[in-house]
Amino acid sequence: MNELTQETSRRRTFAIISHPDAGKTTLTENLLLTGGAIRMAGAVRARGEQRRTKSDFMNIEKERGISVSSAVMTFEHRDNVINLLDTPGHEDFSEDTYRTLTAADAAIMVLDAAKGIEPQTLKLFEVCRLRDIPIITFINKMDREAQDPMELLDEVAAKLALDPAPIFWPQGSGQRFKGMLDLRTNEFVAFSRPVARQQGLITHDRIPISEIGTILSAAEQEELKNGAELVQGGYAHFDLRSFREGHMTPVFFGSALRQFGVLDLLDGLVQYAPPPHNSKANIKGVAGEIHADDAEVAGFVFKIQANMDPNHRDRIAMVRLASGKFTRGMRLKTSGGKQIGVHNPMMFVGQDRELTEEAYAGDIIGIPNHGVLRVGDSLSQSGNINFKGIPNFAPEILRRVFVKDPLKAKHLVKALQALSEEGVTQLFRPEIGADLIVGAVGPLQFDVLVERIKAEYGLLATFETCTFNGVRWIAAANKSDMDNFVDRNKSGIARDIDGDAVFLAKNNWEIGYVAEKFPKIAFTAIKEREIA
Ligand code: G4P
Secondary structure (H helix, E strand, O other): OOHHHHHHHOEEEEEEEEOOOOOHHHHHHHHHHHOOOOOOOOHHHHHHHHHHHHOOOOHHHHHHOOOOOOOEEEEEEOOEEEEEEEOOOOHHHHHHHHHHHHOOOEEEEEEEOOOEOOHHHHHHHHHHHHOOOOEEEEEEOOOOOOOOHHHHHHHHHHHHOOEEEEOEEEEOOHHHOOEEEEOOOOEEEEOOOOOOOOOOOOOOOEEEHHHHHHOOOHHHHHHHHHHHHHHHHHOOOOOHHHHHOOOEEEEEEOEOOOOEOHHHHHHHHHHHOOOOOOEEEEEOOEEEEEOOOOOOOEEEEEEEEEOOOOOOOOEEEEEEEEEOOEEOOOEEEEOOOOEEEOOOOEEEEOOEEEEOOEEOOOOEEEEEOOOOOOOOOEEEOOOOEEEOOOEEEOOOEEEEEEEOOHHHHHHHHHHHHHHHHOOOOEEEEEOOOOOEEEEEOOOHHHHHHHHHHHHHHOOOEEEEEOOOOEEEEEEEOOHHHHHHHHHHOHHHEEEOOOOOEEEEEOOHHHHHHHHHHOOOEEEEOEEEOOOO
């Protein structure tokens, strides 16, 4: 095995998705703690607090108790390099989650054992399903009264159309929680509440089922035996291929807060989650595939992270490497011809950022830049590689935006353009009139936008409801059909930041009506950006 193959095959890049409060932060902390990347649990939160108090923009997170911007953290576990991508735990930012998932090879879905899949979370998980990304399920908070675990499995199957394959089976919950049976080995992992938070590989006693009488009462043994028999007969057995194709989810149980089941989860991740995937790309204009151990360094920007350090209004392009061995100082080109010398590539160890000397496929490097790179850009040594773009989704909420001082209108356009390139919101400019229309998937995106326009551009922007409530990208095979459509619907035609035409509608009914009237026009709710 050559160095490249060896290095890429030991990498696991994954994202955690969950509903707010299900325990994502706690699990993240304890995964980092288990991997030795932080010294004390609570560090993620403590650092978060520190950061929040320093930045206006972060106040939104603090007030609403949500995490708006996703970060990445790298640590090692049993000779594997683990890249953990954080996602915003709120449905309003599901587009952000989607973009982050383009950079992940797998996801851990955290469910609160008492709540299961909550309606607001469904949208986030659907985004995951959209990408057919392998999902590992972690049912958290077993140290509290939980729902019947079988009902939780049925919920996963029914709401997400995923085959649940339990790897463990819990015995009781809350005060009656005794631990869980490893269905693969028939060993019982005994639960104990830790005295204090511990670091490193926290293991729990594994008791062969034949000796289980030492910790379970006769009634509990009976309950465990029946439960295990039922799930083994009633649910599919774990199948690696089906998991990796995105049809099956292995189910783990535990308590992130009590550091129980976290190591088993991490071991499961290393064992089951795939190494860096091959990526579809155009190579010199021809459709092909980039392999993780190809020699040429290539990757793509999946996120722009602004204000990581509020003292230095910085902008960092987060690049997921898809192939090759990256070394510091390398010159990379976008497929559009922009050249960048990468002298200060960053990796994120624990919650600290460090300069990195080298990186491989699956790794995420941060490239500081001042607006040169945008979300969806492909980077490679030759400049000949163009990854399939990261899509934009048609916004569901549209607002007219303006500044009181007309002299500042130009600045506002600049701000909206830059923030749109970052993927905060989308900007549309109607062909008639001087209105600026901003679109978002969820209302919280507007709050972030207002704060950032104020903090970074010193502008007080005002948003108003407008007559439009729906938007679709439009295209036609013949120019004359398009011209005819534009001519007859002038007041609804606008351009996005790439100059692509969209149709702004008063409501969904109008979209359907117009689409029926103009069958030669294609109306699409998802746009894949073509990169020149
Ligand atoms: P999030 O990032 O998904 O929003 O969730 P977070 O980890 O912040 O956890 C939400 C709450 O649930 C926290 O309590 C946390 O301590 C608790 N929690 C997480 N995992 C477990 C678990 O396994 N068992 C139990 N019993 N509780 C758990 P909080 O009171 O909101 O915050 P804090 O005061 O503990 O910081």
